[in-house]
Amino acid sequence: xxxxxxxxxxxxxxxxxxxxxxxxxxxxxxxxxxxxxxxxxxxxxxxxxxxxxxxxxxxxxxxxxxxxxxxxxxxxxxxxxxxxxxxxxxxxxxxxxxxxxxxxxxxxxxxxxxxxxxxxxxxxxxxxxxxxxxxxxxxxxxxxxxxxxxxxxxxxxxxxxxxxxxxxxxxxxxxxxxxxxxxxxxxxxxxxxxxxxxxxxxxxxxxxxxxxxxxxxxxxxxxxxxxxxxxxxxxxxxxxxxxxxxxxxxxxxxxxxxxxxxxxxxxxxxxxxxxxxxxx
Amino acid sequence: xxxxxxxxxxxxxxxxxxxxxxxxxxxxxxxxxxxxxxxxxxxxxxxxxxxxxxxxxxxxxxxxxxxxxxxxxxxxxxxxxxxxxxxxxxxxxxxxxxxxxxxxxxxxxxxxxxxxxxxxxxxxxxxxxxxxxxxxxxxxxxxxxxxxxxxxxxxxxxxxxxxxxxxxxxxxxxxxxxxxxxxxxxxxxxxxxxxxxxxxxxxxxxxxxxxxxxxxxxxxxxxxxxxxxxxxxxxxxxxxxxxxxxxxxxxxxxxxxxxxxxxxxxxxxxxxxxxxxxxxx
Numbered sequence: 106x107x108x109x110x111x112x113x114x115x116x117x118x119x120x121x122x123x124x125x126x127x128x129x130x131x132x133x134x135x136x137x138x139x140x141x142x143x144x145x146x147x148x149x150x151x152x153x154x155x156x157x158x159x160x161x162x163x164x165x166x167x168x169x170x171x172x173x174x175x176x177x178x179x180x181x182x183x184x185x186x187x188x189x190x191x192x193x194x195x196x197x198x199x200x201x202x203x204x205x206x207x208x209x210x211x212x213x214x215x216x217x218x219x220x221x222x223x224x225x226x227x228x229x230x231x232x233x234x235x236x237x238x239x240x241x242x243x244x245x246x247x248x249x250x251x252x253x254x255x256x257x258x259x260x261x262x263x264x265x266x267x268x269x270x271x272x273x274x275x276x277x278x279x280x281x282x283x284x285x286x287x288x289x290x291x292x293x294x295x296x297x298x299x300x301x302x303x304x305x306x307x308x309x310x311x312x313x314x315x316x317x318x319x320x321x322x323x324x325x326x327x328x329x330x331x332x333x334x335x336x337x338x339x340x341x342x343x344x345x346x347x348x349x350x351x352x353x354x355x356x357x358x359x360x361x362x363x364x365x366x367x368x369x370x371x372x373x374x375x376x377x378x379x380x381x382x383x384x385x
Numbered sequence: 386x387x388x389x390x391x392x393x394x395x396x397x398x399x400x401x402x403x404x405x406x407x408x409x410x411x412x413x414x415x416x417x418x419x420x421x422x423x424x425x426x427x428x429x430x431x432x433x434x435x436x437x438x439x440x441x442x443x444x445x446x447x448x449x450x451x452x453x454x455x456x457x458x459x460x461x462x463x464x465x466x467x468x469x470x471x472x473x474x475x476x477x478x479x480x481x482x483x484x485x486x487x488x489x490x491x492x493x494x495x496x497x498x499x500x501x502x503x504x505x506x507x508x509x510x511x512x513x514x515x516x517x518x519x520x521x522x523x524x525x526x527x528x529x530x531x532x533x534x535x536x537x538x539x540x541x542x543x544x545x546x547x548x549x550x551x552x553x554x555x556x557x558x559x560x561x562x563x564x565x566x567x568x569x570x571x572x573x574x575x576x577x578x579x580x581x582x583x584x585x586x587x588x589x590x591x592x593x594x595x596x597x598x599x600x601x602x603x604x605x606x607x608x609x610x611x612x613x614x615x616x617x618x619x620x621x622x623x624x625x626x627x628x629x630x631x632x633x634x635x636x637x638x639x640x641x642x643x644x645x646x647x648x649x650x651x652x653x654x655x656x657x658x659x660x661x662x663x664x665x666x
Contacts, residue, residue: 106475109468110486113534114493120500120508127511176403183400196404198655199411205651206414206644207591209618213625213640214414217421249410256407280389282396303499310501312594313622337503337594344510344598354511361507365500372499376492 121365128359131352140359146323153356155363160325161240161333165315166308168244168329173251174301178290181259186271186285204253212317215246220318223330232330238320241329246314251304258303258379262296263289265382296382299375306371310364312337336360415644422641425634431642435604447639450620452606456522457596457616458589461529462582468530469537470578474567476538477545478553491542498535502595505532510598523610525600532595533585540584544577545570576657583654587647593618617643 131140135153143154184193224237266289274284290297320332321342340360343353429446436445472490480487509528518524548570556566593616601613602623617639624636 106471106479110472110475110490113468113472113497113538114490116531117493117497120504123508123512124504176406179396179400179403180407183404187397187400196408198652199408201651201655202411202415202648203407205587205591205647207593207618207647209591209593209621210414210418210640210644210647213621213637214417216625217417218413249414252407252410280393282393283389306499310499310503312501312503313618317622317625337501340503340507341594341597344507358507358511361504365504368500368504369496372496373492376495380488380492 117369121362121369124358124362124365128355128362131355131359134352140356144325148350148353148356151352153352153359155336155360157323157325158334158336158339158360159363161319162309162335162337164240164326164329164333165243165247165319165335166305168241169247169251169308170301170305172244172248173255173304176248177252177255177259178297181256181263182285182289184256184260185263186281186289200253200256203249204257208250208311208314209317211246211250212314215242215314215318219245228330232328235330236320236332238318238332239330240319240326240333243315243319243333243335244329246318247308247311250311250314251308254307255300255304258300259293259297262293262300262379262382265296265385266292295378299378299382302371302375303379306368306375309371310337310368312341316341336364340364415648418637418640418644422637422639422644426638426641430635430638434606447615447617447620447624447635449604449606450615450617450639451642453522453525453600453603453614454590454617456607456614457525457529457600458586460526461533461589462586464526464530465533465537465585466578466582469534469541469581472538473541473545473574474570476542477548478563478567478570482550491539494535494538494542498539502532502592506595506598509595513599519611520599520601520613521611522600522607522614525596525614525616526610528595528599529589529592532592533589536585536588537581540581541574541577544581545574548573576660579657580654583650583657587650587654590650591618591643591647593622 131153134151140153140155141159142156143152144156145152145154146157184196188196219242220237220239222237223239223242224235227241228235228237228239270288270292271284274288275281279287315335316338319335319338321334321338322332323334323339324331326333340357343357429444431446431451432448433444433446434449435447436443476487476490505528509524509531513520513524552569552573553566556569561569596616597619600616602615602619603613604615607614621636621639621643624632624639627633627636
């Protein structure tokens with residue numbers, strides 16, 4: 106039993122080392138800074154610039170967070186501070202469904218509904234032409250995907266705030282919203298931060314859904330109506346052909362390593378904060 | 386009216402709207418997939434293998450993907466339970482509740498849970514190349530097992546943590562060994578094991594990025610562990626990227642099948658949690 110527990114701990118280490126060793130060949134030709142900041146992606150000419158992919162990931166994740174954060178905060182506040190028990194009973198299955206749906210289904214939904222909506226309804230107001238397979242589509246789909254995680258984390262965090270504090274605030278004549286704003290949310294700030302970091306790291310690694318709606322052009326997006334190419338999509342799209350070129354595999358493994366390192370750090374940070382909150 | 390009351394009303398309206406939006410998203414996605422899939426699905430699609438010219442719109446179905454998914458999910462859930470149940474016992478029965486090791490282990494499982502499946506897939510793929518293996522059913526099973534172990538452990542652990550330590554002491558004081566005491570624990574965390582299993586089945590069946598590298602894809606049902614296997618999510622993805630409407634329609638039908646399976650699993654999980662948590666001490 107000890108061995109099994111220990112072995113699964115080692116998995117984190119082994120994955121890190123394995124990914125590093127596999128991506129090591131690319132560091133012989135290119136410096137780390139070169140790889141991250143160059144914007145030309147031409148594997149056949151030995152040019153590996155990850156900047157467009159990093160920007161694509163950042164844009165999509167940023168939009169997803171900007172959309173999901175207010176929605177999930179308001180929902181969680183309503184569930185913990187305002188609602189009666191029966192509302193929760195009827196509402197949680199909706200969260201369950203959102204959390205359970207596989208990412209490929211989100212991709213299908215995105216390409217059936219969101220992509221045409223953007224290209225036909227939304228984009229014509231702002232730009233001349235957009236295929237719909239855009240940063241915005243990826244952001245919207247991702248925001249719905251991280252909603253259930255955010256809401257359930259927020260609900261958990263808000264319920265660690267002692268009831269006496271709320272009572273004290275309301276006894277002084279504060280309304281519920283004032284209490285929420287000045288007591289509950291203020292006290293939960295570290296937790297909210299941790300939840301957001303966790304949701305961001307979930308969004309960073311999402312593959313199939315963004316692959317299906319983002320357009321996958323290796324360019325730096327200049328507006329939300331441009332196509333982009335997030336890192337996970339890059340790995341997934343090129344796995345078949347990566348063996349034909351010597352450095353291609355190393356480059357893709359390097360992409361996987363970027364994801365691994367960022368997600369690992371984000372997760373460690375947010376989990377440690379959440380553990381502390383639960384203890385106190 | 387004082388401004389604080391006006392603010393209260395505005396916020397309440399915003400909250401109601403966001404609640405509606407969340408429910409709307411859930412209902413909307415399920416409706417879209419069912420509505421689109423229902424008009425395409427036929428019995429032939431779910432009961433036959435891809436025929437010749439399947440990907441240019443000729444006859445056939447995606448039974449290969451359904452069976453492949455079932456194989457991978459069943460085997461990996463079994464393997465995952467085999468590993469994770471002992472770990473949960475170790476964390477909760479053998480270690481003290483303030484153990485440093487248990488803290489680090491829980492942290493590691495949470496982190497592993499957060500690592501995207503594409504990274505698991507890429508890592509496992511490079512490992513397989515190194516070992517000289519080709520994409521196969523076995524590879525898909527192994528990577529899916531790795532993917533669900535953290536979910537299994539952490540969700541069972543959450544239930545096991547609430548297990549009253551007094552019950553352990555009572556069992557020990559009657560002269561039971563640790564091994565015998567596990568029986569007591571097992572009975573108490575049974576609903577936890579059931580929900581954890583359903584949760585991980587739901588995740589395993591929907592995962593595409595991990596098996597894309599490792600299980601590959603095939604038009605026939607694998608007869609041995611070394612053959613590549615198709616999976617439902619990948620089958621949806623590949624068919625949807627085809628230009629022909631007939632092929633895309635089959636993708637929508639497959640999406641309907643996958644969504645139905647996942648919904649049943651998720652509802653069953655909630656039901657079990659309700660039903661069996663009543664008998665808990």
